[in-house]
Amino acid sequence: MRKTAFILVGAFFALAALTQTRAAHVTGVTDFFGVPAFNWVATTFNFGKIKVNKPVNHTFTFTNTGSEPLVITSVKASCGCTVAEYSKDPIPVNGEGFVKATYNAANKGVFNKTVTIIANTEQSEVVLTIKGEVVD
DSSP, X not given: OHHHHXXXXXXXXXXXXXXXXXXXXXXXXXXXXXXXXXXXXXXXXXXXXXXXXXXXXXXEEEEEOSSSOBOEEEEEESSTXXXXXEOOSOBOTTOEEEEEEEXXXXXXEEEXXXXXXXXXXXXXXXXXXXXXXXXX
């Protein structure tokens, strides 16, 4: 009987702690947990009309508005025609970082490409978009 009571009390405290953690997460109290956060200037860029066979690039910038250093662990372009460079070092709190997307304008027509960023932020995946039209 004593063993069962001890297990029930332990389970109660574990559940109470988990509930408090979840409540803080839902209400947006993230500083307590030390979470980095992206604050992008923009997540979409339209090149407009660009010339065929003339690669173009755009640099997306962000600030870490969280309470811990931000680390980008992966950056993947949606196709081989787009290459991405990014801040490799941890971005300190209030520090700035970048993701530079270069599009190889080899084929004429409208394009809409994405670059997916994986980081140690609460929303671990962010998608950046570049678009435009390749003309003669």
